[in-house]
Amino acid sequence: MSTISKVLIVGGGIGGMTAAICLRKAGVAVDLVEIDAQWRALGAGVSIHGAALRAFASVGMGVLERIKQEGRFGGALTLRKPDGEVLFTGPTQSPFGPDIPGSAGILRPVLHKILSEATRASGVSIKLAATVASLRQTATGVEVDFMDGTTASYDLVVGADGLHSKIREMTFPDAIKPRFTGQGCWRALVPRPDEVQGTRMYFGRQKAGVNPVSEQQMYLFLLHNVGENRRMPPEEWPTLLKQELVEYTDPVISTVREGLNETSSINYRPLETLLLPSPWYRGRVLLIGDAAHATTPHNAYGAGLAVEDGIVLADLIASGLSADQVLQQFMERRFERCRITVEMSVALGDLEQRGASREEQMQGVASFMQMIVRPI
Numbered sequence: 001m002s003t004i005s006k007v008l009i010v011g012g013g014i015g016g017m018t019a020a021i022c023l024r025k026a027g028v029a030v031d032l033v034e035i036d037a038q039w040r041a042l043g044a045g046v047s048i049h050g051a052a053l054r055a056f057a058s059v060g061m062g063v064l065e066r067i068k069q070e071g072r073f074g075g076a077l078t079l080r081k082p083d084g085e086v087l088f089t090g091p092t093q094s095p096f097g098p099d100i101p102g103s104a105g106i107l108r109p110v111l112h113k114i115l116s117e118a119t120r121a122s123g124v125s126i127k128l129a130a131t132v133a134s135l136r137q138t139a140t141g142v143e144v145d146f147m148d149g150t151t152a153s154y155d156l157v158v159g160a161d162g163l164h165s166k167i168r169e170m171t172f173p174d175a176i177k178p179r180f181t182g183q184g185c186w187r188a189l190v191p192r193p194d195e196v197q198g199t200r201m202y203f204g205r206q207k208a209g210v211n212p213v214s215e216q217q218m219y220l221f222l223l224h225n226v227g228e229n230r231r232m233p234p235e236e237w238p239t240l241l242k243q244e245l246v247e248y249t250d251p252v253i254s255t256v257r258e259g260l261n262e263t264s265s266i267n268y269r270p271l272e273t274l275l276l277p278s279p280w281y282r283g284r285v286l287l288i289g290d291a292a293h294a295t296t297p298h299n300a301y302g303a304g305l306a307v308e309d310g311i312v313l314a315d316l317i318a319s320g321l322s323a324d325q326v327l328q329q330f331m332e333r334r335f336e337r338c339r340i341t342v343e344m345s346v347a348l349g350d351l352e353q354r355g356a357s358r359e360e361q362m363q364g365v366a367s368f369m370q371m372i373v374r375p376i
Helices: 014-025 050-059 063-070 108-121 166-171 234-244 251-259 302-318 323-353 358-372
Strands: 006-010 029-034 045-049 078-080 086-089 103-107 125-128 132-137 142-146 151-154 156-159 179-191 200-203 207-212 217-225 265-275 285-287
Touching (some): 006 151, 014 050, 063 108, 166 285, 179 234, 179 251, 217 234
Parallel strands (some): 078 200
Antiparallel strands (some): 045 103, 132 142
């Protein structure tokens, strides 16, 4: 039996929740702390690649089945010109077998609800409006002081607290910082017309697209070349997004553009990336997900990587390895796959910013798709 039997997970996002579920399945006692008292999910919709759905299938607890029930599956990916002319149509048959679709879209709050309910059902001890005040490494684990004044001991602490991770700051004070890529991402949740059955990606001066997330809704995205990380005031979001969509004359995008107003559900965020050098652990504190390897949304696989991290960690602990062996082998299994995914996502953004041809951008997308289908 592994020397890791009690774990603290800091962060209740996709990576933290799925890691907690997988660890419970491996027989580990898990405490999860989340700083948000409401345990909310920020954002509108999320695209889920088939390889990520394969990972959700490994999580168990009926997660994949519920994503199938409450998300949106269907038509193939199409790559298009701004006027809607189709350049490429992806395969309709999933490379992952009959039970795992090739891709999906789902409302982010719906996915959060599915995962949070599975986390509670798995027996994880959850504490909201709570986080870590300090960490003290010992020879066999970590002493943790919480913000409420309580203290507890763990065999392993997992920092799953995102791109601007506090656990990373505590454990790796000299680590590299997230880097702004020169782009921002617009998202808007809008009604789905019947003709939009699958993801549509449009190659214009900038890259736009739509992805169904339910029977009634889809989300629009636009990758915006901004150069510098300037503030986009929320009250100006409808006007700014309309301006950026002018070149897209496809009827689907045009209809969305004309319907945007001050009541629209719109979000903008600058795109930052991070790849922490190996190893992502120090002593008995390990970073996973965006805390260690944050992609941009170009390849829609940041969540997939985070889920895979938890699966691999639990698998290694269940195999009976010592704590040192678990952490060493975790890095051996995870670093290259995460490095390639992060670097590919950034490279796709670089292609867009330098105005690369549609063919070159399409080849970049295809290269990522070929890589990510490989088993973890």
